[in-house]
Each structure stands twice: as structure tokens, then as C-alpha cells.
Amino acid sequence: MKTNINSILCFIIVVQISCKSELTSVISYEEALKVCTPDTMKMFGLENDTTFIPYLPVNCIVGAQLPAFSGMTMDSVSIDSIYLENKVTVINFWFIGCQPCEAEMPGLNMLVLKYKDQPVNFLAISRNSPTHIEDFLITNPFNFDHIAYGEPIIVGNFKASWGYPLNIVADRNNKIVYANSGGKTDSTAVEEIQRQLIPVIDEALKGN
Numbered sequence: 001m002k003t004n005i006n007s008i009l010c011f012i013i014v015v016q017i018s019c020k021s022e023l024t025s026v027i028s029y030e031e032a033l034k035v036c037t038p039d040t041m042k043m044f045g046l047e048n049d050t051t052f053i054p055y056l057p058v059n060c061i062v063g064a065q066l067p068a069f070s071g072m073t074m075d076s077v078s079i080d081s082i083y084l085e086n087k088v089t090v091i092n093f094w095f096i097g098c099q100p101c102e103a104e105m106p107g108l109n110m111l112v113l114k115y116k117d118q119p120v121n122f123l124a125i126s127r128n129s130p131t132h133i134e135d136f137l138i139t140n141p142f143n144f145d146h147i148a149y150g151e152p153i154i155v156g157n158f159k160a161s162w163g164y165p166l167n168i169v170a171d172r173n174n175k176i177v178y179a180n181s182g183g184k185t186d187s188t189a190v191e192e193i194q195r196q197l198i199p200v201i202d203e204a205l206k207g208n
Helices: 002-010 029-035 099-114 130-139 151-157 188-206
Strands: 012-014 039-043 052-055 088-094 120-126 145-147 166-170 176-181
Touching: 088 099, 088 188, 099 120, 099 188, 166 188, 176 188
Parallel strands: 088 120, 120 145
Antiparallel strands: 012 039, 039 052, 088 166, 166 176
């Protein structure tokens, strides 16, 4: 059962991912979800499963403010308004066993190195326990700040119903400027995640 759940979380085909109404001004995260028109998605992982369910496109949150959330990283860094203040913030949602999550990690590490002297936060929020994450990182370096047991933030604050990995970028004013879920499972994931995020981070750094 656990394997099937992980497969469903990891592998989601979005039939139609574009939002049907674009945000024209900065609104709250909750309001962005309310005004977004649902599409449908097909989930697979089980043989001959052709079930389609309502789906809020992830890019409908682009233009909204980050939802309020707080936590403590595994290195005892407090994640709060001070952490976010006047910085571009990249947030990655993941869990151990998610193949596209793990495939893109080397590419995300390259971004940490690229922007190490610039005001950019790199925050990973995982569903796993601190012990499991620590064991995983021994052989799979992932150089973000890590929040463990992140399910309350993922489901409660972000109300995330999308697949994993989920990557969100917020600008210096905590406005979401990029959101995307899912990813590749092979070596091209490293280049792909950089191709997607570098232009977004560079543009966000130009803002005040």
C-alpha cells in the first residue's frame, strides 16, 4: 500500500495545467486558491487506472503572497518572517522514495552554490522524520535548509494537492513568482531544474 501511495504522489499527469484566470494583482494565497478554476488530472500507478479527478493547477498560486507559516529546521534555524525578509526564497517539497524529487537534487545543489553569496533562501520541506532525512543525506546530499515532519505545513498552510516534487519561488516581497510540480526521473532532471529556476531567481533578485 505504501508503495502505491508513493507512486500516486510522485507520478501525476496534469492534463491541463494552465490557470484559466491570471492574477492581476497580489492577493492572499487563500484567495488565489478560491478564484482558481479547476482542471482535471489523471492519476496513474495502478494498472488500467483511468480515473480523472478535479485538480487546481499549481500555477494558479503564481502572483499570490506566500501563506504564513513557520517552523524550525534540522539545524535549528527558525523559519519565520525574519528568515524570509527581503530575500528570494526557493521552497522544495519532497519525500524519500520520490524518484523525481531525488533526481533533481544535484541540480538544486548547484543552485545553492551558484547563489551562495546572494540573498536567496533554499528551504526543503519533507514529509519524513529527522532521523530518516539524516540517514538519507549521508548518501544523497541535499544542501537546503530542511524542515522535517512537514506535513502540517504542506497540507495545512500550503494546502498542497499537487504532485511531488513541488517547487515554489517567492520574490523579496514574498510574492510567489513561480510554482511547478512533478519532474523527470532520469539524468536530465539536473539540467531541467536549473533551466527552469535560474531565470526566475535572477529576475526576482532584480526586484526591491
